[in-house]
Amino acid sequence: MKYQSQRVAYWFFASALLLLSLQIVYGFIMGFARVGMDGLHEWIPFNTARATHTNLLVVWLLCGFMGSAYFIIPEEADRELWSVKLAYAQLISLLVVGVIAIICYHLNIWEGRKFLEIPRPLDYLVVVNVLAFLLNIGMTLWLGKRNTTTSLVLYMGLLFAALLYLPGMVTVKNQTVDSFYRWWVVHLWVEGVWELIMGGILCYLLIKLTGVDREVVEKWLYIIVGLTFLSGILGTGHHYYYIGAPRYWLIVGGVFSALEPLAFLGMAIYALAMAKKGGRKHPNRIALTWSLGCAVMSFVGAGFLGMAHTLPQINMYTHGTLVTAMHGHLAFWGAYAMIVLAMMAYALPLLTGRKLWDTGVASFAFWTSNIGMVGMTGALAVAGVTQVALERRLGLDFLIVQKEIEMHFVGMLLAAALFTVGIGAFIWLFIRHGLPSAEARAEDFEGAVAVGK
Ligand code: HEM
Ligand code: HEM
Numbered sequence: 139m140k141y142q143s144q145r146v147a148y149w150f151f152a153s154a155l156l157l158l159s160l161q162i163v164y165g166f167i168m169g170f171a172r173v174g175m176d177g178l179h180e181w182i183p184f185n186t187a188r189a190t191h192t193n194l195l196v197v198w199l200l201c202g203f204m205g206s207a208y209f210i211i212p213e214e215a216d217r218e219l220w221s222v223k224l225a226y227a228q229l230i231s232l233l234v235v236g237v238i239a240i241i242c243y244h245l246n247i248w249e250g251r252k253f254l255e256i257p258r259p260l261d262y263l264v265v266v267n268v269l270a271f272l273l274n275i276g277m278t279l280w281l282g283k284r285n286t287t288t289s290l291v292l293y294m295g296l297l298f299a300a301l302l303y304l305p306g307m308v309t310v311k312n313q314t315v316d317s318f319y320r321w322w323v324v325h326l327w328v329e330g331v332w333e334l335i336m337g338g339i340l341c342y343l344l345i346k347l348t349g350v351d352r353e354v355v356e357k358w359l360y361i362i363v364g365l366t367f368l369s370g371i372l373g374t375g376h377h378y379y380y381i382g383a384p385r386y387w388l389i390v391g392g393v394f395s396a397l398e399p400l401a402f403l404g405m406a407i408y409a410l411a412m413a414k415k416g417g418r419k420h421p422n423r424i425a426l427t428w429s430l431g432c433a434v435m436s437f438v439g440a441g442f443l444g445m446a447h448t449l450p451q452i453n454m455y456t457h458g459t460l461v462t463a464m465h466g467h468l469a470f471w472g473a474y475a476m477i478v479l480a481m482m483a484y485a486l487p488l489l490t491g492r493k494l495w496d497t498g499v500a501s502f503a504f505w506t507s508n509i510g511m512v513g514m515t516g517a518l519a520v521a522g523v524t525q526v527a528l529e530r531r532l533g534l535d536f537l538i539v540q541k542e543i544e545m546h547f548v549g550m551l552l553a554a555a556l557f558t559v560g561i562g563a564f565i566w567l568f569i570r571h572g573l574p575s576a577e578a579r580a581e582d583f584e585g586a587v588a589v590g591k
């Protein structure tokens with residue numbers, strides 16, 4: 139840690155892990171409801187649990203992105219953060235908005251649009267919050283001593299993510315038009331601008347952890363960013379097949395979304411190539427493991443499993459089934475959860491001065507959570523494919539089919555338990571690092587210099 143203000147990142151990371159834990163609780167509520175154990179139904183029905191689960195996911199990831207930015211930007215810009223107070227105020231207000239939103243869902247106050255359920259008045263608070271964040275990061279960059287490609291890509295990603303929040307706030311009566319714009323937020327976030335955020339963080343981690351020259355690592359970032367935008371923007375069409383949008387989206391969406399996995403494949407090859415080239419010089423190997431794991435798993439979850447249902451001929455049958463949930467889990471985990479956890483694994487020893495990197499618990503957390511998540515994805519895949527065959531091909535009733543596939547959720551719950559143990563280990567290690575300390579400073583900065591960057 140070079141600058142004291144980077145310490146705010148710690149509190150964003152801690153909040154992110156708290157919200158992740160809560161997300162997992164709601165996942166289990168749904169998982170148990172799926173196998174008939176729905177004792178909480180009166181208070182937390184499935185739809186409430188689902189909205190809470192997915193919204194918590196988005197908020198903890200945003201918290202993680204913001205924490206990462208607060209850690210990365212001062213170092214890249216070579217100055218203290220513009221305002222530490224604003225950063226704390228912004229974290230607290232983000233958490234307050236999150237808690238109010240969750241309470242609203244439990245009181246049945248929401249907008250019935252998947253992923254964008256947050257009631258409109260709260261949207262305005264989110265906008266103010268994100269503006270404060272962007273101002274803080276932007277001023278730090280503006281007043282900083284240097285501008286790097288990494289910080290620019292990261293800032294662009296965060297800025298566009300904020301701008302793309304706005305189409306979700308337009309009120310439209312027509313359902314097709316409403317759906318059309320909803321995807322500008324949901325799709326263009328995860329398959330567009332969030333990829334920039336991920337690319338920026340990954341680039342930073344690779345520069346720090348592999349010892350390869352910044353110029354080389356950053357050069358490839360441009361190519362991947364270009365590929366992401368080229369494919370991702372028109373790839374939005376893979377959500378326009380059957381919502382009432384014009385027919386040409388079938389071909390546009392099919393062709394361009396089929397190119398999207400290339401960006402993820404590019405990212406995986408790039409990360410592995412840099413690690414090989416650099417010869418893994420940095421002592422914090424677990425952070426590199428998370429970084430490479432992220433690059434590989436995002437290709438599997440987003441690229442490969444996205445491809446599995448992105449062509450209109452296939453999506454006609456799989457749309458809105460558990461095949462979607464299968465892909466949603468591994469894609470979010472591989473691309474965004476893992477990059478945030480990678481950043482935490484890298485930053486924590488620097489923030490706290492405790493070098494708990496190559497412990498058995500650290501590897502255990504990585505492997506157990508990943509194997510658990512792959513297991514969950516597998517169970518959802520079997521359930522999803524069976525659902526498609528029985529419901530969409532044979533034409534059985536929706537609820538009869540849901541009953542038929544119930545047992546796959548037992549498998550999912552077992553895998554989810556394994557996943558939770560892995561996350562538990564990660565959190566335990568996080569706590570064992572202790573609080574950020576001012577003394578960590580001098581020594582860590584030397585450590586950072588020792589690996590060359
Ligand atoms: C990290 C990147 C990605 C994440 C986090 C992600 C996540 C998700 C989620 C959560 C959904 C459900 C959305 C909803 O119904 O509201 C979804 C749907 C979908 N995703 Fe992805 N995805 C990613 C990348 C991709 C890629 C690269 C492809 C294609 C190659 C793809 C193809 C699809 C398709 C076709 C659907 C619609 C499924 C349906 O019709 O029900 N995704 N994705
Ligand atoms: C251990 C814990 C978890 C369990 C038991 C669990 C379970 C579930 C269940 C049952 C659903 C609803 C599926 C349906 O509609 O029937 C769901 C939705 C979802 N979960 Fe999880 N989940 C867990 C953790 C996670 C994690 C860690 C992530 C992300 C990294 C995640 C991302 C999602 C997403 C994106 C959806 C919405 C999928 C869609 O749009 O179809 N879940 N989860």
Ligand SMILES: [Fe+2]
Nearest residue numbers: 325329374376
């Ligand atoms: Fe999409």
